[in-house]
Each structure stands twice: as structure tokens, then as C-alpha cells.
Amino acid sequence: MTRRINAAGLSHIMQWEGKELVAYRDVAGVLTIGYGHTSAAGIPKVREGMRINDTEAAEILRRDLGKFEERVEHLVKVPLTDNQFAVLVSFDFNTGALHKSTLLKKLNAGDYDAVPVELMKWVNAGGKKVKGLVNRRSAEAGLWAKGEFVASNTVDADKAVNKKDVAVIVGTGAGGAATSVVPVLPDLIDAVTKQHDDLTSGEWARIIVAVVILGLTGYGIYRKVRS
Template sequence: MTRQISQHGLDKLKQWEGLKTKAYQDSKGEWTIGYGHTAKAGSLTPVKGMVITKEDAESLLLKDLTQFEAAVENNVKVKLNDNQFAALVSFAFNVGTGAFKSSTLLKKLNKGDFDAVPAELMKWVHTGKTKNQGLVNRRRAEGYLWMEGAFVTSKDIVPEQKTVNPELNLEGIGQVATAASSFGTFAAGSGPVQWAFAAVMVAGFAVLFFCYIKRFMEAKL
């Protein structure tokens, strides 16, 4: 069974094509109806004055898309996610299967150059020799759809490892032990100088101990 465009991609395509329930002539002079349906897209030939329902338009679109879905599936040789597939189906639907198959976009993609696709899409924005702003907007939107969800984590990226209780190491314990030892040495003496130093050491030890406990608790969270 031929791969089908996702609902997300279909909704985007319908938005870009726009719904016209009454036949009209497009920029190339072709009679068009529904979601961009022309005689080239399917068996129904739109004519002046033809009117269809929204349901008819959706049914026509799904039928029309089958040939473009098949063109993408059969000619793209690399693996595509749903959004990438949808972007290319929309592109092929708009420019035709022949143009899609012969495009530089397809050639580059089949060589694995995924990043080239958005730029290649932007080359297809002219009606004749005139740049068409509607096509510019559509190609940008197709490029955005192409890039949606396309990031795949490299196998070379090593996840950051969380250190369990990093403060419970010899360095941290040694700092506390050194401070306690120094305090004991000074406190063992007598006289105002020793006691003054002892007071300073008590304050320093308290600060160090407080920081140690704080870091320990943060590490446990």
C-alpha cells in the first residue's frame, strides 16, 4: 500500500491550496476547483460555472494525492519522517510529478543532503519569469513543515551524567577535617591570642560546615 500523507500534513496542504467550491481559473489559466483540483490531477474536468460541496472537494483531494504520494515514495531513496514526506507531497502536488522527479531537490536529497531541501524549495517560486508571492509563502511553509521534528539525536552525543552526592568525596571531607584539626590545636593553648584565633577558627569552621551541608542537600534533590 502506498504511503499516505499524515493528517497534519494534509491539513497544511489544504490550508495552502485553499478551498474553492466554485470553479475558477488559476494563474496559468487552468480551470480549478476544490483544493487545487485540475484536469491534470484527476478524472474530473473543472469547467466554468461548476460548483461542488466541501465534502466533494475533500474526496477529490484524497484521490488526487495518490499519484503524488506514490511519486514521492517511489523516487525518494532515503528515509523520511511524516513531516518530510508531507512537505514533498505538497511540493509535487503543486509543481507536478514530472518536475519533482527531475528536480535538483530530489537529486540532492537522494544523496543524503537533507539540509538542502528548504533552499531548493525556494527556487520554485516563479510563475513564468515573475516571482509569485503566494508561491514564496507556500515554499517557506513547506520548508518549515520539512524541518518540523526532523532533529535526530546523534549517536555521538553522550548524555550528561548526574553525579550522585558529589560532596561526599575525600576532598570535601578533608577540608572539614583540616578545619576541625586546626581548631583543636588553637583551642588547646591558653591566653588571649590563642583564644582570639580560636574564635576566628570557630566562625570559619561554622561557615565551611554550613556550605558543606548546603551542597550536600542540593546534591540529593
Template structure:
């Protein structure tokens, strides 16, 4: 499963996009759409600048990292909205926070409602409640609770890669004609 446009918008709305490195409220050097050195390359330093194209590339890599993190730790089926909310949560707080959270424990026990209620607990930096984190956690919980119309839940684990089969029948015959030309 990959993050939908809705999930990407949620992350971008709360992270913003800054092309010059800055320290986030937790004091961590950040650039682009919420990228920190903890998420991988590039290492973010004071005075660092990137282009919008670089910010887009970094975001794409970071999303894959956190999508894979969600897929690794979630043991129950998720709909797209639930997956997106968890990717946003992990993107903001890190893989370790998700992996060790009561939110995940409740989710993996099949308690989807209890899991959704846990988002609100993650609105602090140290002992200080941040309004922006409170809004983000509320948006993630709302997305997590929102049903996906016309779609069913699917396992969060990535699908095994398909192995292409050699063409057979009419397709094989047609391809054979083109190879001889």
C-alpha cells in the same frame, strides 16, 4: 506512508477550497482544493461547480496520486514531516517538477539540508516571483526540516501489502465453532 493531518492542513491552507472553477495564477483551471485536470478526473472547465463532499473526494484521490509519486521517486528514508512537505510540493507543482528537481537529486544523494534549501527556488510562475508561493515554499521547507518527535524515519516506498494468513491455534478453533452454528 500517507499524508498526515499536518500535511493535509498545509496543502489546504495554501490551496484553499473553491467550489466553482477558477484560473489559478498560472492560468490553469482549478477547482476544490487545488485540483487541476493534470491530476486526473474530473476535467476542470469554465463554469464547473462541485459540492464540498465532491471536493473532499477529489482531494482524497489527488493526495493518493501525489503520495505515490513521492514514494516512486524518493530513494532515501523520510520522516513524516519530510514526506508531507514533498507531497505538498508535488501537489502544487506536479510530479514532473519534483522528479526533475535539484531538490530531489540532493535528497536522493542524502543531502537533506541541501534539499530543504531548494524549496525556496520554486516560488515563480514564469519569471514572476509570487508572494504566496514564497510563503508556501518557506512553510514546506520548515516542515521538511522539522524533526518528528518519538518517531523514526521510514522508507518513502509504500509497504508491500500483507497477505492475511489463516488463523491457527485457539483462534482457528473458536472460528470453527462459529462456522458450525
């Protein structure tokens, strides 16, 4: 049985893909619906004026993710935690490039610490750095840093996601005051980069993890103060 993405990973993808319940044409003119679903991804075929509901959108996404879950399971030769598996599914779903990435090569060589650094290299579109991709890669790096196992790899799409997972991925909470937790990460990485271009992948990974933990700790303190 193919391994399935966990609830935290599914929430992450839903957050960054966005949801449209009425068919629309993307920037390339391709009919799209739900969480970025197109006819090229498989059933259902997207038609002009097509409408779906929230449940259908989630079901279509889970079906679309199946291809990428299989790819990660096939391409990665080292053990992965549930969150690590979810990060790679998200990355491949977004880029379709896991098979040819340096990230995969280093990971299969046992260099887990290199993954957050390699993720942050995939932030360009059209030759320019895109803030949305920077933030998405930062969220993936944060989820990779968590790294713990969860109870199941077969969480249903409509199952409630633990609020802690959402806070880690999205960097926000009910009060809305922690929305800068994730976006701050790439800015700090850029600042460090200008000073230390010769850092090893392990050192980079520790920096990324430390910044993520620092941000989440601050968010936790904020929640306690508000409560």
C-alpha cells in the same frame, strides 16, 4: 500500500491551494474546482456551473494527491519522516518537478539539510519571484524542520488537525497576531543571503531551522501571555 500524506501536510496543502466550491476558470482559462482540481487530474470531470461541498472537495484533493504520494515514494531512496514525506508531496503537487530537481538529487545522496535551501529556489513564476510561492516554500521548510513522526500516515481528510501543526504551517493563531511568523522567514533569508553567498547547504539549513524555531517560540510566548 502507498504511503499517505499526514494531517499536517494535508492542512498545509489546503491552506495554500485555497478552496472553491463552484467551478471557475483559472488564469489559463481551465475549468477548476475544489483545491485546484481540473479534469486533467482525473475524475470528476469539471463542468460549467458545477458545485461541490466541503467533504467532496477534500475527497477530490485526497484522490488527486494519490499520484504525487506514489511519485514521492518511488523517487525518494532515503527514509523520510511523516512530515518530510508530506513536504515532498506538497512540493511535487505544486510544481510537478520533483523528479528533475536538484533537491531530489541531494536528498537521495543523504543531504537532508539541503532540502530547505533547495525549496527556497522554487519561488519564481514567469521569471519573477512570487510572494505567495515564497511563503509557501517557507511553510514547507518549517514543516520539514519539525521532522518528527506522527501516529499514522492514513489520516482521513475530515479528521481534525492538531492546532500546533496549523500554527507551524500557517503561522497564525486564534488571536491572529502571529500571521507574520512564516512570511518573515524569506525576508530574513534574503538578508542573510546578501551577506553570506558562500554558505554551505548545511549552514543554510541550520539558519532556516533556527529562524523557524525562533518565530514559533515567539508565538508560543504570545499565546501564554494572552492566556
